Amino acid sequence: MIQDIATLIRKEWKEVVFHRGGGRQSWISMLILLGLLGVYLPYLNGTDWLQNPMALFTWAWVPLFMTIGLVTDAFAGERERHTLETLLATRLSDASILFGKIAASVLYAWSISTSCAVLAAITINVTFPNNGAFQFYAPAMFFGGLAAVLLIAILISSIGVFVSLNAATVRQAYQKLNLAIMAVWLIPFILLQTFPDKVQSLFMKVAPVLDAKLPLIIGSVFAILIVLDAMALLLAKKRFKRTRLILE
Amino acid sequence: MTSGTISISTNDLHCEFGEVHAVDGITFEVQTGTLFGFLGPNGAGKTTTIRLLLGLLEPSSGSAQVLGYDTRTQADQIRLHCGALLEQNGLYERLSAEENLDLFGRIWHIPAERRAQRIQELLEKMDLYERRKETVNSWSRGMKQKLAVVRTLMHNPQLVFLDEPTDGLDPVAAASLREDLVDLARQHGVTVFLTTHNLSEAEKICDQVAVINKGKLLTVGSPDELRLQKSAHSIIVVGRGFNEALLAELRTFPDVEKVELQDRHLVVYFKQETDSGNLVQFLAAKDVMIDEVRKGKASLEEAFLSLLEEQA
Numbered sequence: 001m002i003q004d005i006a007t008l009i010r011k012e013w014k015e016v017v018f019h020r021g022g023g024r025q026s027w028i029s030m031l032i033l034l035g036l037l038g039v040y041l042p043y044l045n046g047t048d049w050l051q052n053p054m055a056l057f058t059w060a061w062v063p064l065f066m067t068i069g070l071v072t073d074a075f076a077g078e079r080e081r082h083t084l085e086t087l088l089a090t091r092l093s094d095a096s097i098l099f100g101k102i103a104a105s106v107l108y109a110w111s112i113s114t115s116c117a118v119l120a121a122i123t124i125n126v127t128f129p130n131n132g133a134f135q136f137y138a139p140a141m142f143f144g145g146l147a148a149v150l151l152i153a154i155l156i157s158s159i160g161v162f163v164s165l166n167a168a169t170v171r172q173a174y175q176k177l178n179l180a181i182m183a184v185w186l187i188p189f190i191l192l193q194t195f196p197d198k199v200q201s202l203f204m205k206v207a208p209v210l211d212a213k214l215p216l217i218i219g220s221v222f223a224i225l226i227v228l229d230a231m232a233l234l235l236a237k238k239r240f241k242r243t244r245l246i247l248e
Numbered sequence: 249m250t251s252g253t254i255s256i257s258t259n260d261l262h263c264e265f266g267e268v269h270a271v272d273g274i275t276f277e278v279q280t281g282t283l284f285g286f287l288g289p290n291g292a293g294k295t296t297t298i299r300l301l302l303g304l305l306e307p308s309s310g311s312a313q314v315l316g317y318d319t320r321t322q323a324d325q326i327r328l329h330c331g332a333l334l335e336q337n338g339l340y341e342r343l344s345a346e347e348n349l350d351l352f353g354r355i356w357h358i359p360a361e362r363r364a365q366r367i368q369e370l371l372e373k374m375d376l377y378e379r380r381k382e383t384v385n386s387w388s389r390g391m392k393q394k395l396a397v398v399r400t401l402m403h404n405p406q407l408v409f410l411d412e413p414t415d416g417l418d419p420v421a422a423a424s425l426r427e428d429l430v431d432l433a434r435q436h437g438v439t440v441f442l443t444t445h446n447l448s449e450a451e452k453i454c455d456q457v458a459v460i461n462k463g464k465l466l467t468v469g470s471p472d473e474l475r476l477q478k479s480a481h482s483i484i485v486v487g488r489g490f491n492e493a494l495l496a497e498l499r500t501f502p503d504v505e506k507v508e509l510q511d512r513h514l515v516v517y518f519k520q521e522t523d524s525g526n527l528v529q530f531l532a533a534k535d536v537m538i539d540e541v542r543k544g545k546a547s548l549e550e551a552f553l554s555l556l557e558e559q560a
């Protein structure tokens with residue numbers, strides 16, 4: 001199963017992201033992202049980048065949107081390019097196909113996030129050296145951020161795969177998913193608009209200082225995310241019915 | 249069940265799409281290590297049958313076993329041991345030929361070294377090895393088709409389903425593929441289930457053929473049996489000394505339906521199966537120099553067309 005998932009991840013990346021022809025665009029957008037989030041913004045913000053949790057919203061949040069292109073292609077793309085039936089006729093199990101597709105997109109976003117975070121730390125150490133002492137994020141912030149990226153990427157990807165299963169073309173899947181994402185995107189903004197002071201003060205509390213309630217808050221956010229992930233994965237699993245797929 | 253000798257068996261298999269009865273109660277068996285041709289006009293239900301046998305569609309009723317596994321409950325096992333070229337070739341056009349085969353090698357857990365060997369072996373056989381690094385979208389239709397055929401063989405399956413494998417191939421490539429398929433069955437004991445619209449192809453290579461139309465199985469048998477079963481009742485007399493008066497006299501025979509003279513070939517069609525002895529004696533008495541008398545045999549194509557006509 002793990003081997004099959006790895007095979008599919010490899011295929012997805014090769015075929016959808018880094019294929020000859022359109023692959024150059026993927027490389028360019030990835031480099032721009034790395035340059036922006038890994039070098040330019042950290043350089044502008046200085047050592048604050050490693051301490052301010054707001055920075056999380058860039059290196060953790062932005063790469064998540066890289067999943068959209070990949071995940072909408074998951075099934076709608078195979079359908080559009082007439083490869084779905086042949087894939088379904090292989091020995092791969094339902095679970096390996098489904099989780100392979102989801103994992104391809106999750107790992108893609110997650111590795112970009114990780115690269116941005118690590119590159120940013122290197123940038124800070126090079127441009128703002130602290131007498132040779134190595135500067136890094138507070139471990140809770142770094143690992144918490146990466147864990148959050150993982151969980152949110154799983155959520156977006158499972159929803160995306162679900163949407164892709166229901167779409168006839170990549171374009172359709174893309175439009176549907178964008179609508180869903182936009183809703184998620186807007187919620188923090190609406191909160192920020194409606195309660196600017198409260199949100200501000202909340203962020204102050206979520207500083208990398210050991211606030212007494214912080215573990216509890218973060219813990220519950222993670223718990224909620226895990227539950228949502230499980231639900232989204234289950235939904236996609238339920239939707240994936242081999243004997244129905246080629247009829248659509 | 250006599251498993252071990254039978255690779256595919258279906259029992260009153262049905263598949264409905266709303267009003268359309270794509271497969272309408274078919275029952276047949278395919279012996280292991282044979283080439284089985286599934287013939288039928290467009291929309292007959294050939295592709296649907298292949299999908300049912302691979303467990304990609306669920307039958308509305310009836311059942312089927314492939315390699316002893318039930319298509320409803322053990323389709324994973326079926327797909328593990330089979331290879332399939334479906335209606336659409338299913339190639340990843342943005343990947344190279346080599347990458348396409350490599351992907352399927354990985355899917356079937358073939359170790360890296362063996363995979364590379366197998367890719368070279370298969371592509372060389374199809375004369376495509378030189379071009380293995382090119383992305384498939386730049387290839388011609390026939391080249392893609394060849395690649396799709398060898399892809400089904402990547403993991404040495406026990407049974408291959410080929411939906412119109414020679415479609416788009418030039419005559420030389422088609423002939424060479426036919427040879428390979430025969431070789432696969434004879435030398436390696438692989439069972440080949442293929443659909444084709446090319447009846448002379450089926451006649452040449454298939455051990456057994458089935459004819460399906462509108463979801464119903466019209467007949468199953470060897471191409472020879474089918475031709476005999478459906479051959480027009482006729483004899484062909486090769487000789488000299490035929491003339492119009494003789495032909496006119498022949499037409500008055502009670503069993504004779506039609507008489508034609510083509511060069512030195514006299515073709516006599518009977519209304520039903522008839523002993524042609526009398527007729528030959530009559531000709532000899534009329535001083536016809538007879539070189540050869542043989543029974544007329546329908547081609548598979550004629551047999552096929554007459555079967556469809558009968559059903560209609």
Ligand SMILES: Nc1ncnc2c1ncn2[C@@H]1O[C@H](COP(=O)(O)OP(=O)(O)OP(=O)(O)O)[C@@H](O)[C@H]1O
Nearest residue numbers: 247265268270288289290291292293294295296297
């Ligand atoms: N997914 C589907 N939904 C509805 N009807 C279908 C579907 N697939 C096939 N059919 C119908 O089932 C019948 C048999 O189709 P099938 O594709 O099996 O024919 P075929 O013998 O492979 O024909 P061809 O030689 O043209 O490939 C046709 O009438 C077709 O319209």
Ligand SMILES: [Mg+2]
Nearest residue numbers: 294295335411
């Ligand atoms: Mg067909």
